[in-house]
Amino acid sequence: MTVHILCITSAGGLPLFTRKRGDGEVLPFSIVASLNGVHMFCKSQNVILKSTSTPDTTFVWEEFEGSIILVAAASCSNEATLRKLLNAVFNAMLLMVGVDDIRNIRNPDRLKRELRVCYPLIDKFMDGMDGSTVSNSSASALTTRGKKSNINSETAEYPCCGNLIGMSETILSYESNDLMACLDAYADCLNSQFACLLVYGRELVSTPAWTDLHPLERQLLTLLTVVSSPSTSSDTPIFLPFKSPSIPFRLIWVLLVPGVSILGLCGPTPSLSEAEHLALQCWGSSADHLRSITQLAPRNFPHSIQLDSNVLGFLLINTDVGKYVLSYAANDKPVWQGAERTDNNTELGNPVNAPSSRHRLQVLQTFYHQAVEPLLLAADTPNKKEKGDIAKESSPLESYWCSEYHKCHGIRRNANVLCVLYPSSVPTHTMRMYALRKVKDEFRVNKCETDPKKIEAFVSLGKENLNSIRRQVIVANLYRADNLVIEKKIG
């Protein structure tokens, strides 16, 4: 898996930056030039070159604002995903530089220097691409870093979040409501409507105005904190690509306790030190509370909710608000119980032969990109355009795939999509469907993080359902048919 992104000015053909993730060489300048040249040549012939593909690599060209050409080349990605990536990359550029500088490039060299700050963001997006088997070296680097962070508890411990482009990742907790009050107070102090509490880069609670931001903006802002150098607070001037592409805001980021930080968008008034002070005022009382919430991190949903042991991980998406919850460690033991364990032991809670947690994350991501996005979410776009009757005629509801090693199942109800990862030993599809529905019901309210009390009720209901599911599994296993002769492997 290799992803290249090239950024070129369309007027002068000057390369602004090239980024590369995965193995493979950095593209030499001549190739960058010819890729751009092809596009330019076509434009002169009144033809817009959009994409080209080889058996395993796809090239996508796209021009933004009439001044920037972005080229993406990636293996095992489809054109649509790459187009999304390019869009996200361009918005990242807007975030840091603002639309005016990009529309009228006066000094390309300066722009080049200014754009340097968004490299980490772009890299982050490229990491999140489908099928990004983060090369072994970097993966091991991450684990060592992770171990270190276990001791230090300094940096973000789980930097590798889902990274679904155009959506922001959230974390589920019962305590949301209590924290909401603190957040509102903090936002008032900042004299801003936009504030958000992050747990390891995942939104926990946010003000209504923050929720109204474009999902991509939210994702960019939260990602910015993840990629920024470790510190306790920062103050970054940013543009909102959709809300205010030309007037800059200040993004104030304050670390409250390790892993938990507060984001606020504000005007010129409160200085960074003031903001830090205000944050301490508002949140000081609930420091212990926040610390306990960090325990949720790998699971991303409360430990009191027990899922069937066959659920290896799940991805819950709400397309309306553009948020998702991803848990690739749904059945791992809570950290406070197994903190002393080594990495290998954390897998014990899962069925045998289950994929490792990193693998699980990848599978879920791939499933999302290959099955959910094109199939379940594809119906979205035409639906909105056409009138109700026609659009309603045939809409996808569920999708699943079975591999030798795992099974995935995605289900869509209105704006909510739930993808669940199972081991390959899960017996029948019925079981999965049943389980899924229950899991889904359970999380419907939970996801919106509005009413924790209802969640309690749902949890008890879920537990009930879980028991019935368990009974069904037992019954199903009793009557389980042997593999057919043709299914058995020879030798």
Next chain:
Amino acid sequence: MHKNSGNIVLSNVSENYSGGSTASSDNELGSQIESWESSHSSSCSSCSDTESEDESVEWESEVRHDGRLIYIESDPSQQKQNNEPNNIQTSTNEDGKTSKASASKSWTNGGKLVRLIRRRESKRHHGNLLKNGNSHAAWNQQSQGILAQHAAVLLPDKNSSHTVELYVDPWVKPNLGRRATVSETLLGLVTTFDESAVVVTDFVPDSLAAKQAVFKIGDKICSINGRGVTAQNFNAELEAINVPCKLSLGILPNAKKIMENDSFDRKKNKPYQTPLAERISKESINSAEIEKMLLLSPVGVLYLQLDGLTEGGPEDQGVLYCYPGNIKSNVLGSVRGAFLTLFQLIPDISHSTPRRCSICEAEKQCHELVKFLQFTYKSLSRCFSSEDHLALNHIISVFLSRILLSDKWAEILDCATYRNIMGTETFFTQPQFEVILQAAHQLPLPREAQVQIDDALSELESNDIGDSCEELDCQRLYTILGCCVYHKGYLLGSHLTHSDLLDVHSFCRQQGFLQLIKSESVRSLVAWREVYPSNTSKEQQSTRSAYAYPEGRWFLMIVGQKQDMLVTLLEAGGCSLSVDGHPPPDVLYVEAAQDTLHHLRKIGVFNIASEWIEAQLRPQLTTPEEVTSSRSTNRKVNNLLGLRMHHEPGWQSNFSSLISSPTTRKSTDSLSTGRRRQSPDHSSSGILHGGETSEDSASLVASLPSDDPVFSSGRLRVDRDHSTHISQSDHDESEDSDSDWEASDTHTGQRNTSTTDLSDLHNSLLKNVEGTIPLKLTMGLENIVFHYVHLDTAEGVLLSPVKLCKSYKISEILSKFRQSSMRIHTLFQNTTSFKKLKSAEASQSLINKSLVAIKEFGVLFQYYFPQRGNEKSSHLTYWVVGRLFFMPSPREVYICYEDSAPQNMIELAFRLALTSTG
């Protein structure tokens, strides 16, 4: 084919005379065989058999200078059915003229051999008894009845008849043979009866009617001397004329005829062709207009040369081929530089060669185009650098217009209509999943029919033609590598190797032959050209195969009649004679192939195939309407069985009552088997039986004994057990079963020496169809399968329902099915391509590791029925599931079914694969 030397002489003289009474045979056998055909229409002129006698002459004039031939003659009945506005202007065929010399040469060469082959032919058909004829007559009457009903709907409402004066002399009888009808001898008109009307289908050459040019083919004769004539009294009226006189014939012109002044001349020389047939066979037709049309749309083909490009050369250097338009008017041409750059650029980045570039329009089918072109022209470079751009333009234009317009491609020929169609919102090309897959759509027939087909094909392949040559001390011309039979565009049987089948199939598809025989009936189709099968070119490169392909040349021969088509791959060189130059099709081989087709029709294989297509019982399908109706009303037995209403109600109730009462069933079953045992000499009783049943003109279905369905269903079950547990060829095993007489008959029976009764075979085959219990694919009470596709990539064969219901709902569902199946298919490609890699490569490959082991993929859709009035809106949920198998051979199964009982894809696939065993 039943010809004799007398025929040849005659047909040689009247070269352009198609149809008509050439059977001036003093050969008893020949006329006996044909007698049954005259029984149903009292005029032999419209029978396909008599026509075929002249084909060798007819198509020879169409052979092109390089030996290629595409000759299509459409059925005149198509003319009536074809209610499309017929606005095609035929342009003159430039190639047609060139080949007279070579054609006549080969004819004289063949003459001696033809006689030999004739003798053999008549021997083969010796012993066709009248019973056979009767049953055929019944069949023909049936089918004619259907046809007539159809035609009645389309009858022109234009009643402007005119009168034609014709001088007739009953005393001077032209020697047209014994079987010539009175209309032929007297009027010089070949007529047929369409319902009650008398229709002119052809002219006797040199007759007065032909010279006067007052009649047109398709005209109806409605009166003679003022008296109205119908089919009943037409012959009598003519026979009543016994003195030379002037007749005034009332003519009702065919409203849909091409109203051109010179149409008569052309019709005389050229066989009638429907627009589709014309589009396929004529390369120069309307090419300018089509090219203009294609220029409007974003498609095109460009073949570029990579070497030897210099700076500042001429503008179009390196462009080997460009279509449509010339290099300047074509968008692709102008941006070719981009492609060149990309091509050189991309390998540096990804180490893989570019496959396609998309500018606004992606083409999925270009693979198949490449395959097809390689097949026909050996290699792409050869293809595009050859001089004959006319032919190539034709191919490409057919290809492109089909991509754009799917099924309607043959009818839309000018810019205006094209714009109209593209302008309307409703028109869009449906995703054509089945078509894109590289596999031939097979129609699995009952086992007995399959055996018959195999038998017939093997006989053709045994190359008896060559044997007869040996007597004359000459090497055989061609070796037959294999052949396959299509019926209505579906593959019935194939003796071709996997790769050859794919080649041949894509050839037929790209040339439009499949669509032609699917949508209309042709009188005669002969195609011939040199081809380059893909496996031969591959084998030249790698010598790992034990069998070395000989240095030879390969030819493809396609012969079609009605809706059936036989494709034969011939090899020259090797053990057969090597050829020089561009040989035209060999008469002997064409006739042998036509004869095989004829034989297959005679034993009823094609009838069965049609029945099979109609019945669609194994596996049976359902529609959303049926699903909902069966849910709302109480389920009836009939519904449960899913029987179609076109079956005879008597039989249906019979059948259902049998099924519903197990005791009856058991008793009849034992009864019937007992009866069979009592009469070991079954073939004789079968003859009697067949004769009786076919005597009455009602359908055979109704007159079947009630125990037969059960009997044969029981036998089927036995067969199925055998096929699963023991190999099919194990006859000793099946000898024990009480139904072995049929199997052993067909396997060991020497059809050539022919004691086997064809009529008996035909009947037994028929019973097999009618008695089949519908096979349900899914678990649970109801049948819930909407659609399925079973793709066997190892064999290159596709199983899919052949008759699609024409309801709006199902088409909506099917388009969804095709769309998602396509996606699933591409997803599976990851797995299949990964499996092919070696372990070392696998670690380096760029394939997403999460995708490499996916074997099953399903999507659930919800379909909302359109609301009607105050009805509550209902919805239907259905699955589209694809599954990939590797054992025993790679295959893919896609099924669309309603969401109710959970299904096991492995079982579904297993059952589906079983259906192909018959």
